[in-house]
Amino acid sequence: MKFDTPATRNPIDQLKVVGKATDRIEGPLKTSGQAPYAYEQHEAVKHQAYGVMVGSTIAKGRIANIDLAEAKAAPGVLAIVTAANAGKLGKGKYNAAHLLAGPQVQHYHQAVALVVAETFEQARAAAQCVKVDYEATKGEFDLASVRDQGVEPKDEMPDVRHGDFAAAFAAAPVQFDQTYTTPDQSHAMMEPHSTLAAWQGDQLTLWTSNQMVAWSVGDIAATLGLPKEKVRLISPYIGGGFGGKLFIRADAILAALGARLAGRPVKVALTRPQVANNTTHRPATIQRIRMGATADGKLTAIAHEGWSGNLAEGKVELAAQPSQLLYAAENRLVSMRLAPLDLPEGNAMRAPGETPGLMVLEIAMDEMAEKLKLDPIQFRILNDTQVDPVKTERPFSQRHLIECLQTGAERFGWDKRNAQPGSRREGRWLIGMGVAAAIRNNLLVKSGARVRLERNGKITVETDMTDIGTGSYTIIAQTAAEMMGVGLEEVVVHLGDSSFPVSSGSGGQFGGNCSTAGVYAACVKLREAVAAKLGMSQGEAEFIDGHVRLGSKSLPLRNAAQDAALEAEDSIEFGDLAKQYQQSTFGAHFAEVAVDAATGEVRVRRMLAVCSAGRILNPKSARSQVIGAMTMGVGAALMEELAVDKRLGFFVNHDLAGYEVPVHADIPHQEVIFLDETDPVSSPMKAKGVGELGICGVSAAVANAIYNATGARVREYPVTLDKIMGALPEMV
Amino acid sequence: MKAFDYSRADSPAAAAALAAQFEGARFIAGGTNLLDLMKLDIETPQHLIDVNHLGLDQIDATPDGGLRIGALVRNTDLAADARVRKDYALLSRALLAGASGQLRNMATTAGNLLQRTRCPYFYDTAQACNKRKPGSGCAAIGGVSRQLGIIGVSAACIATHPSDMAIALRALDAQVETISADGSTRSIAMADFHQLPGDTPHVETSLAPGELITAVALPPPVGGTHVYHKVRDRASYAFALVSVGLILQKDGGGRIAVGGIAPKPWRVEAAEALLPQGAKAVSTRLLDGATPTQDNQFKVTLVERTLASVLAQARDDA
C-alpha cells in the first residue's frame, strides 16, 4: 500500500480497540519469567555450548601475538575463535569498527577471541587464560583537543546557512553566546547483548537480541560472507535496546563463528563490564549556541554549532539538528563537525541528535529568557514557528508546541515559580522549577506484515517488527483487532523473525506508527480476501464484532476461513508527504527539584510531560514510553557519564556500579498528558512516535530547575553536586 | 574464575585450621564482594572455606554493657536489631545507607569490613594496580579519580575503602575479634584494623593470613545524637562520594568519622576537639595533609559542608 495522500476516515477511526489503554498482551509471560530472551532458548536446539568473549586491553594498535596454549588446555574447551581462524570477515553496513579485531585493534574491549567450552564456568575460566601481546599506538581520545580537526558531515547533515547569521547576530540588541558539553553515555539496557547461534549445513540461525531484524540479517551475511537467504534471525524478546541493539554486535558474529568451529550451537552473552566499551554509546558533544534577539524577545539570529568524534567510519552525533526546526529566526547557522577519535564506536542512542542537542539548546533558551527578562515559556511561545524556518512554504503537519507549554504550565503550577534563583527554601532544601521544549521528527519507514484468518477464527499477525519494551506486540494486536472487527484476545502476534515480512523495526520512534501501518495495509488486503470469499466484494464491507456486514447481509468472519486459512501480506510505503510537510512530534517537559543547600544533592520531586504526537494507539504503553524516557533524561541530567581515560582511551566506569543510571529513589511519580490529536499526514494510523520525544528536553528541564533552585548554571553535563556546590549558600 | 575446592567448616577453629592447611584459601560468607571479584579474575582462591555455618550469627550483650556482633550477622539483621537501633543508631544508619536490600540480606559483618576498594582501575585487570598486582603501578593516578581518595593515600595507591558500616564502627570505637589457626584469639581496635597503603597497598588489614574474624565488639553505648549522611550522585544504591558519621554530645563534644575519602574510615581525634569551633575548623584539621586530585578536589569542600549540615541536623535532633 502506497501512502501518498493524507489519510481519510478508515476503520482505525472506530477506536474500539485502538486508542484504548490496554494491558500488554505479553504481560503474563514477562511478569512470570516465561518470555524467552536470546540466551534463554534452551528448547531451540540441543547441545548448546557456551562462548565467552575476550576483549582487547588496548585502545589502538595491533595484536602482536595471541598465546592460546593455556586456554586450549583448559578443561572443557571446545574451540577458540580468533582472527587467525575466523576466515575472511567483511564488515556490516551499520558497523564502524570490525566486530573481531586482528591484527588491527580499533578500540578498547574490541573482541579479540571467543572461547567456547562445555559450560559457562569453563568458558569464562579459559577466556581468562588467553594471553595477548599488543603493540599499542597513539590514539586520540579527547574530543576537546581534536575538535578543530572536525569536518562537515556533508551526507548526514550539511550546514544550514540561512539569511546572514553573522550580521544579524552582530546587529542584535540582545546577544547570547555560550558553549556547553554533553558526555558519552551508555545505553545500559538490562539485558547484555546475547546470541545463540546454530548451523544446519550452511544455514545459520541466530536467536539474538536485536531491534532491526532485516538490517541485521544483511550485516550478518555481509560480515560472514553468506547469502542473506542463509541467515535467519529470531529476536522475539529484547531486554532493552535504546539504539544499542540496532546493529549486530560481536556476540552475534562470534556465536556464529564459534558454532561453526565447535560444530555445535553456541551461545554468547557479553559480560556487563564488556558492554560499555565493546558496543556502541552516545557520543559526547561540544555545542556552542549563539542567539540574537530584539529587546522584546524576538529571535533574529540563531547559531547552533556542534562537535562530536568517532572512529574513522563512524557517524556524527546530530546534536545541532533540533535547531533546524524548533524556533523561528530569519538568520540561521546550524552545523555539526565530526572529528576523529579512537574511543569505541559512537552511535544512536534514544533520540540521537535531539537528546544532546536539546540538553543544550533548552538551557540556552532558559538563559536567554532570563537575559531578556521574559518568562521562559513566554519566550518560547514568542519564537514559535508553524513552518519550516528555512523552507517557509513547508508547513508542519501538526505543531502544538504552544499548547503543550501552556497546558503543562497550568497543570504543573508554573505560576508558583519565582524567577529569582534560590528564592524558595523548605528546610534544608532549595526548590526550583524548570521547563524545556521537545521536538523529535517523525520518520517514515516502509513496513510489512502478514495477517492470517485462521480456521478457528483467530487472527495471526507475523512481521519481523520487534518489541524492545515499546509495546509493539500490543499495538499490533490492537491494530489487527480493529481492522478485522474482532476482540484483542482473538489476535495472536508473532514478531522478530526474519522469516516474516520485513518491517520498519524499532528505532527512531518510527516503529509504532510504521509497523502498525504495515499491519493496517496487510489487513486491508485480508479484508478484501475475506469479503471476496464471503461474496461481499461489491461494496465496502464492515468488520464488526466478529462479523462481516454489507448492506443487510451479515456473516461470521470465521466463515471465510471455514475451508482454509486466508492469508494476506502487504507493506506500507510512504510517498513524499514527508517532503510536503515537516512531520515532527512536540512536547513540553516540566521538572521540580529540591537541592540540598549544604551538599548540592539533587532530588527530582515532580515531573510532567505534555506530548503532541498524533494518535496515541495505546495510552498505557505510550505513557510508559514517555515516563521511561523521562527517567533516562533524569539520568542524563544528573549522573550519566562514561568517564574517559584520556591517556589510555577507554571508558573507565564500565559496569553498572560505575556508570550510574537512575534507581527507584531518584524518580518521583511522573505525570504525562497526551494532547488529543490525530495526524492524517503521518500514516493511515494517524499516529506518530513518543518513545524518543519523551527524553527530548528532559535533562534541560532538570538543569533549569536546578538553576532556579540554586543559581548554579551548569553547562557541562551531568549536573553533579560538585558543579553546584559553589553556588550554594555559605554554611555557618 | 579459577577452579577451586570448596569446603564447609562448622566451627571457627576448624575454619582457621582449614585455612592454614590450604594455600590460597579464602573464607566465603555472604560472597557479595568475593564472588564479584572472582568472576573478574581479581581474586583467585584455590580453596574456598564456607564459614556460613559457624554459628556466629548472634548479637549478644557483653558484661560491660556493650554488644558482641557475630561475624556472620547479616547487615540487614544488624541494622534492624532493636538494641543497635536504640543505642548505636549511627551503625544502623550507616548500614542502611549501603548497598541494596538484597545485598544487605547477604553481606555479613566481617565481610563488610573486608570488602575491597571500588576503584575502577582495581576492577579492570588490564590496568596497572599496585593493590591487585604489587609493583605494577597505579593507573588511577593521573586517570579518572573523581571517586577516589584525598587523604591517607600514597604515591602507590589512591583507592578508598567503600564500607559505610566501617565508618560507624570506627566512630563507635569497635573492636574486631579474631581467631587464628593455632586457636589463639585477639582483639583489634577498628583504628588499627584497616591499613594505609604506603608502599604496600595490597596489604589492606592487620589480619594475618588465615586469621578469621569471629565478632565485632561494641563498647557500652556512648549516648549522644547519631547522624550519618552519605552523599552520592544518585539517591540510593551507590558508593559514597563523601559520608560523614557524627555522634554529638550535649556538651558540644563528639566523634566524627568520614567515608569516601580515604583507604580507611577517616577519624582524627584531634579534629574532634575543635567541634566547638564549628565545621570549618574540624574539617580543616581532619583533612590536614590531604592530597586531592583535580577530579576530586571538590571532596575537601564537600566534607566541610556535609559536616556542617550534619552538625546542624544533630543540634536540631537533640
Added chain:
Amino acid sequence: MNDHEPSTLSRRRFLILGVVTATAFAMPPFISLKAYAATLEQPPMAKVTIQVNGQSQTLEVDTRTTLLDALREHLHLTGSKKGCDHGQCGACTVIADGRRINSCLTLAVMQNGVEVTTIEGLGLPDNLHPMQAAFIRHDGYQCGYCTPGQICSAVAVLEEIHHGIPSHVSPSLTEPPRLSAAELQERMSGNICRCGAYSNIIEAISEVAEVPA
C-alpha cells in the same frame, strides 16, 4: 528447621537467617572436595540439594556455578535474569529462606538445603501472584528483563516492612517503618529498570500493599 516446608514467604521463617547449622547436611562437619580435583581435566564438582519453588532439586554442579546459573542453565528456570552478574542491577533477585538476595552473588553449592522461590514459583500466566497481576495492570515493566527481579523484590519488600526492618529513609529507627511511596522507592532501589518503569512499579506495589495515596 524443617527443610520440607513449602517455599512460600512464611512469616515464621522470615526472621530466621539464611544460615543452616551443619547438622542439617548429610555431610561431615567439614568436607574437602579436593578429591574431585585430582586432575586438571575436571573442575571440582559438588552435589547440592536446593528446594526450588517447593521442589527438591539435586544438582551436580561445578563449584563455581552461581545460584543464578544453576537456576537458568541447569534447571532452565530462566525467569531470574542475568543483567550484570555482579550484584549491580537486581535482575537476578530471588527469595532464599524468605529473604530476597542477588542470586548471581552466591554459589549454588552454598545453598544446600535452602528454600529458593523464583519468579516461576510466585506465579505462572494462568495463576499469577497478585504482585504480578498488579505489575501488568499498572504497566510496571517494558522490556521485561528486570521485571522478575522487581517482582520478587517487591514481594519481599512488603514482608520486610511488615517485619519492621527499617530503611535508609525511615524517619525513625525506634518506630516501625510505615508503608509509603518513599519507603518503597528506597527499598526497591536495588532493582534497576533502564526502561524507567519506576513510577508505575511503585504504583503497582502500592496497590498490592494498600498504601494510602
